[in-house]
Amino acid sequence: MSGTAAHRPLTPSGAPEPFFRKAAVRSFTVDGAVQVCRDFPPVTGDDAGLPPIFMVHGFRGDHHGLLRIVEALPRHRILVPDLPGFGSGAALPGRHDVPAYTGFIREALAALGLGPDTVLLGHSFGSIIAAHLAAESPELISELVLVNPICEPALEGPKGITSKAAELYYRLAAALPEKPGMALLRSPVIVRGMSMLMAKTKDPGLRRWIHAQHDAYFSAFANRRVVLDAFRASISATVRDVAAQLTMPVLLIAAEQDDIGSVRGQRLLAERIPDAELDILPGVGHLVHYEKPAEAADTIEDFLSRRHP
Template sequence: MKTTSPGQSTAPAYISPDLAARTTAATVEVDGATVAYWTCAPLHATPDTRTILVIHGFRGDHHGLLRVADQLPDMRLVMPDLPGFGSSGAFRSGAHSVERYGRFIADFMAALGLGPDTVLLGHSFGSIIAAHFVAANPDAVSPLILINPIAAPALEGPKGIMTRLAVLYYRLGARLPRPLGLALLRSPLIVRVMSEAMAKTKDSSLRNFIHGQHHAYFSAFANRDSLLEAFTASVSSHVAEVAGSLNLPVLLVAGEKDEIAMLPDQHRLAALLPDGQLTVIPGVGHLIHYETPEPAARSIRSFLEDHPA
């Protein structure tokens, strides 16, 4: 394991200098992949300090959850870039599937010595990975927090047509000659369209920050094949299919205006959980981690106070 300096600089208006001061970066070998991860230390560690393992969403990396981490200075957050994304290498063999990412969580926790009192948090695609991991490993973590959880099949319902178009986009990007495929997948115009579609805030400065984050980090994937595999995994599974097996406290943090993980599906998912709690943040969509980190963090803190280690 190699410890390095904290990660790239971020906009000071939206992420405090204090976070950078308490953040360290390191790498570890997991299942044949060099995994980069960041640890945000608590300002004042105690025996009761909670450790949260954070699993980011599709095409994202640890940067996306930094604003939430900034609002939880009393906790320790461990944030890896998933294999195939950000600064982490792809798996050397095998598909980048939900099951494989679940094995990654188990191996990563073992490598860092993270025990069953670890809190697991997943955002978007990370919610699918986290939920399936917990269903297969019921005593590995506790509790579970899902932000913008993917609560229903992506290929069904009103968003099914757009999902099928996205499938064609990623398949085309993987099959075109490499320069053309990468140009398509990393197109600044397409990334901007995706960013505009997801952002709901009317604050122009915050919108510019979000677009800048997506422009800087949304195209940091290892290769086209791993990206297609991960996308296929993201639209082939969902949290509800394992909800009945999640026999631990689960917090769902949903956006009122989320067009990817829609609110009616969140209510149905909450009803399927043996011990679930749903928090709905008004006025925000699929970018809770960027647009409304403060209420998300308040909900997380309250939930963990109700479910101590």
């Protein structure tokens, strides 16, 4: 590892220290809907020649979920939008599926003036979006980084029963009338249950912080149509679908205990990508961005340092 990532200590309670990086809030329009991106400048003096990193968050989250990785990469300019319909991002007029989100990323890169030296990073559902953009428009980016990549269809994963239960939950939310359907989607009990299943850390303070993050941001979606569209997209596509078309260097940061992507599935994914590196982090599941952001950042720095000396 490069040792250049910022390793922020945990507080005595086990939660991370407060986030310290400041960002400019930039807005742009896609299909008539106003979108928002946080633009974090470098905070160190040794950033000359380093590429900017554009990050795509996962399903039901917003930019907050990636802030710990942002914090751990102080040498880079980093841009993190909220996906349309989540956080501060306005809903798009049409369906919120993978092609729509891929188009959003393409429009965002252009609107924000990002060139072909840009590194594209996606976490979880964001890995699907980022990979499809990279396959369709490889000229727009230099490298691709996928954290907790979706390597296999949801119902094929190591916890297929859990995935099927999630599918039934979202189907029920869609079948109910608007008000009870929204209440079910935003149920604090359901959100906490999801958080408890995903968190693998044994540190009680860190677990409480993770649950608080999900409580605060996991239901920040514009309407029921958005979240149901995005869920259907998340289970109908994978990175594997476009793996052979990824011609740029690709870093896969996977997790040993990920309930959504098995280690075997991640290794098979890496084999399908022409130029891929796979790093499997032990002792963590689908929340690498919360539980091991510094380790992920070190892996990213090492990967990029060998391509941008």
